[in-house]
Amino acid sequence: MSTPALNDKGEQFDVRRLLTDERSRGIVLQLAVLLAVALVIAFITSNTLANLQRAGLASGFGFLDDTAFFDINQKLIDYTSQSTFGRALVVGFLNTILVSALGIIAATLIGFSAGVLRLSPNWLISRVVTAYVEFTRNVPVLLQIIFWWATLTALPKVRDSLSLGDAAFLNNRGIRLPAPIFEPGMEWVIGAAVVGIVAAVILGRWARKRQDQTGQIFPSGWAGLGLIIGLPLIVYFLLGQPLEWDVPVRKRFNFQGGFNITPELIALWLALATYTGAFISEIVRSGILSVSRGQSEAAFALGLRSNQTMRMIVIPQALRVIIPPLTSQYLNLTKNSSLAVAIGYQDLVSIGGTILFQSGQTLEVVGIWMAVYLSLSLLTSAYMNWYNKRIALVER
Amino acid sequence: MKAKLLTGAIAAAGLMAISATANTAHAGTLDDVRAAGELKCGINTGLPGFAFTDDKGNWTGFDVAYCRALAGAVLGDPDKVKWVNLTGKNRFPALTSGEIDVLSRNTTWTFSRDVDLGFTFVGVNYYDGQGFIGRTALDAKSARELDGASVCIQTGTTTELNLADFFRINKIDYEPVPIETNEEARKAYEAERCDVYTTDASGLAATRSTFPDADAHMVFPEIISKEPLGPLVRHGDDQWADVARWTLNALINAEELGVTQENVADLAKGSDNPEINRMLGSEGSLAEMLGLSTDWAVNAIRAEGNYSEIFERYLGTNTSLGISRGLNALWKDGGILYAPPMR
Numbered sequence: 001m002s003t004p005a006l007n008d009k010g011e012q013f014d015v016r017r018l019l020t021d022e023r024s025r026g027i028v029l030q031l032a033v034l035l036a037v038a039l040v041i042a043f044i045t046s047n048t049l050a051n052l053q054r055a056g057l058a059s060g061f062g063f064l065d066d067t068a069f070f071d072i073n074q075k076l077i078d079y080t081s082q083s084t085f086g087r088a089l090v091v092g093f094l095n096t097i098l099v100s101a102l103g104i105i106a107a108t109l110i111g112f113s114a115g116v117l118r119l120s121p122n123w124l125i126s127r128v129v130t131a132y133v134e135f136t137r138n139v140p141v142l143l144q145i146i147f148w149w150a151t152l153t154a155l156p157k158v159r160d161s162l163s164l165g166d167a168a169f170l171n172n173r174g175i176r177l178p179a180p181i182f183e184p185g186m187e188w189v190i191g192a193a194v195v196g197i198v199a200a201v202i203l204g205r206w207a208r209k210r211q212d213q214t215g216q217i218f219p220s221g222w223a224g225l226g227l228i229i230g231l232p233l234i235v236y237f238l239l240g241q242p243l244e245w246d247v248p249v250r251k252r253f254n255f256q257g258g259f260n261i262t263p264e265l266i267a268l269w270l271a272l273a274t275y276t277g278a279f280i281s282e283i284v285r286s287g288i289l290s291v292s293r294g295q296s297e298a299a300f301a302l303g304l305r306s307n308q309t310m311r312m313i314v315i316p317q318a319l320r321v322i323i324p325p326l327t328s329q330y331l332n333l334t335k336n337s338s339l340a341v342a343i344g345y346q347d348l349v350s351i352g353g354t355i356l357f358q359s360g361q362t363l364e365v366v367g368i369w370m371a372v373y374l375s376l377s378l379l380t381s382a383y384m385n386w387y388n389k390r391i392a393l394v395e396r
Numbered sequence: 397m398k399a400k401l402l403t404g405a406i407a408a409a410g411l412m413a414i415s416a417t418a419n420t421a422h423a424g425t426l427d428d429v430r431a432a433g434e435l436k437c438g439i440n441t442g443l444p445g446f447a448f449t450d451d452k453g454n455w456t457g458f459d460v461a462y463c464r465a466l467a468g469a470v471l472g473d474p475d476k477v478k479w480v481n482l483t484g485k486n487r488f489p490a491l492t493s494g495e496i497d498v499l500s501r502n503t504t505w506t507f508s509r510d511v512d513l514g515f516t517f518v519g520v521n522y523y524d525g526q527g528f529i530g531r532t533a534l535d536a537k538s539a540r541e542l543d544g545a546s547v548c549i550q551t552g553t554t555t556e557l558n559l560a561d562f563f564r565i566n567k568i569d570y571e572p573v574p575i576e577t578n579e580e581a582r583k584a585y586e587a588e589r590c591d592v593y594t595t596d597a598s599g600l601a602a603t604r605s606t607f608p609d610a611d612a613h614m615v616f617p618e619i620i621s622k623e624p625l626g627p628l629v630r631h632g633d634d635q636w637a638d639v640a641r642w643t644l645n646a647l648i649n650a651e652e653l654g655v656t657q658e659n660v661a662d663l664a665k666g667s668d669n670p671e672i673n674r675m676l677g678s679e680g681s682l683a684e685m686l687g688l689s690t691d692w693a694v695n696a697i698r699a700e701g702n703y704s705e706i707f708e709r710y711l712g713t714n715t716s717l718g719i720s721r722g723l724n725a726l727w728k729d730g731g732i733l734y735a736p737p738m739r
Contacts, residue, residue: 173589353551354552
């Protein structure tokens with residue numbers, strides 16, 4: 001004996017009402033969409049698995065422990081052709097991080113300078129910057145990467161290398177620089193540098209506090225710089241210069257010794273930095289323009305100089321507008337670094353591609369790629385969101 | 397209630413997916429090709445002699461010729477081919493996923509590709525080996541003297557692995573310069589981004605033939621690996637593998653039996669050689685066993701001629717590549733090319 005179900009209004013349940021009643025219709029439709037999505041996902045998964053099985057392909061990540069058998073030209077950690085696929089992926093990952101980090105730093109410097117300079121009252125400067133921004137922004141970044149690579153490989157050949165004091169050499173295989181060799185005693189110099197940095201930070205805090213209390217300005221920037229450079233320099237000379245240089249020497253084919261920065265890295269770095277820098281400059285410009293003119297007029301009225309006004313009044317307010325879109329530019333730069341494959345810079349995608357081919361583990365490698373780029377992007381956004389909260393307008 | 401609904405939905409979805417895959421389980425590549433009316437053939441993105449475009453924009457070359465012969469055997473028309481250009485890296489996923497029916501792209505037959513990657517190599521149509529090309533002005537006349545050199549390599553190939561092995565065994569250093577395609581590697585080598593370029597010896601001859609100053613470049617004497625190149629198909633479709641294998645064998649046997657593009661039509665009417673008759677269908681029932689029409693071999697040979705004709709047209713001493721038959725001559729001419737008998 002079942003009583004007909006009643007809904008919350010106490011009315012008798014009626015199947016037809018499912019589609020006529022606005023609320024229940026919404027639920028029914030959402031369930032239908034959910035069902036459709038689940039069906040599609042389940043179909044793709046089971047179809048893929050079935051196909052893999054039929055092709056006799058093993059899935060799983062066991063292949064990461066297999067020997068790689070191929071070489072990599074730029075490696076930040078020890079790697080030989082006898083290392084594993086997993087280690088090769090780490091090498092690629094670090095190369096991606098390297099070019100992204102270098103790119104983000106350079107793009108930020110270029111972007112902020114260009115953004116400020118484009119607002120310069122000087123006609124020539126602002127037009128030159130406008131030309132740079134409009135040009136780089138509107139040419140596909142892949143073409144720019146290839147352009148820089150072609151330019152760099154058109155540099156003099158090894159035998160005609162341009163040299164700087166017979167210590168650094170520039171040719172179409174990159175820049176060869178002397179590598180420092182630390183001798184006993186160098187650890188004290190590095191220690192002194194660390195002490196210098198800490199001292200500079202403390203000095204800066206003290207100076208700010210004193211300015212807050214008394215209004216007197218202490219040139220903490222210059223003093224800090226003196227500490228950071230001066231302190232290790234004194235220790236270095238006191239200990240009798242415990243640093244040797246491994247200077248590159250020209251051999252039969254290439255320079256040996258020192259360390260080499262490949263044209264692939266430089267090309268990718270320049271292209272990503274100038275391309276993203278152009279976008280950042282527009283973001284910076286919009287940020288600065290968003291600060292009402294009254295703010296700087298008020299600062300001038302208080303007697304602040306124009307660079308002080310920019311640094312202390314305009315930029316802090318502009319940052320609130322700048323940071324959120326800046327984050328997405330950083331993410332774009334990191335993701336664009338995967339275009340490295342076009343010029344043979346061995347980043348995560350390039351090495352992953354080789355592993356994919358050597359091991360046949362397509363889905364696993366693609367999965368690793370996606371997971372890595374996703375985590376990099378999420379980490380970057382998390383950091384930028386934290387920074388954004390810190391500088392955001394504190395409302396009381 | 398909602399949770400139950402969801403689990404139910406997913407279970408239903410799973411069931412549907414399983415039945416769907418069961419329905420699409422392969423009817424066989426041969427039937428698929430017949431139904432589509434065209435053969436999907438994977439070839440190089442461009443390698444002189446092996447796969448290149450002629451002045452009319454049609455793909456042509458040694459690897460291309462095989463697919464045309466296969467299309468002739470299966471569909472009766474060598475022009476019914478859809479060309480899919482593949483790099484060293486994406487050629488295998490293309491074959492695994494069914495984007496192509498056969499891969500004819502100077503691919504080396506190795507253990508792991510045959511066993512682990514799930515492919516079936518149907519034979520060898522070119523016995524090759526990896527070598528190096530460098531400028532004659534270079535201070536090295538042998539690959540063992542390359543200590544400290546920069547070496548351009550195409551990524552995603554066996555050459556990359558052979559190279560690492562070679563330098564490790566000989567305990568010499570080098571800077572690998574990885575490049576995606578043969579064309580880009582050639583440009584990097586020309587710009588002297590690297591001292592030497594390494595790939596299969598046939599590819600080196602092909603690349604050298606495109607240099608305006610070909611005499612300023614030399615192929616080093618060392619051959620550092622065995623590279624048997626041949627067409628391959630997906631593992632698990634034996635009927636299709638048989639068709640692909642015996643099309644290749646027919647081309648090689650045709651050379652041995654003296655069947656050419658010119659005389660194949662006449663010989664198909666019957667000759668006094670029973671081997672020719674069996675192959676061309678006037679005797680026996682080989683075609684039936686293979687599931688093809690009686691004139692399959694006639695059509696295959698008519699496409700571009702027998703093995704010798706194909707070799708001489710695209711790679712031989714009269715072409716800009718100027719490769720002599722060497723290992724690729726018939727067994728009775730001092731080479732190792734040897735096709736099983738057709739009976």
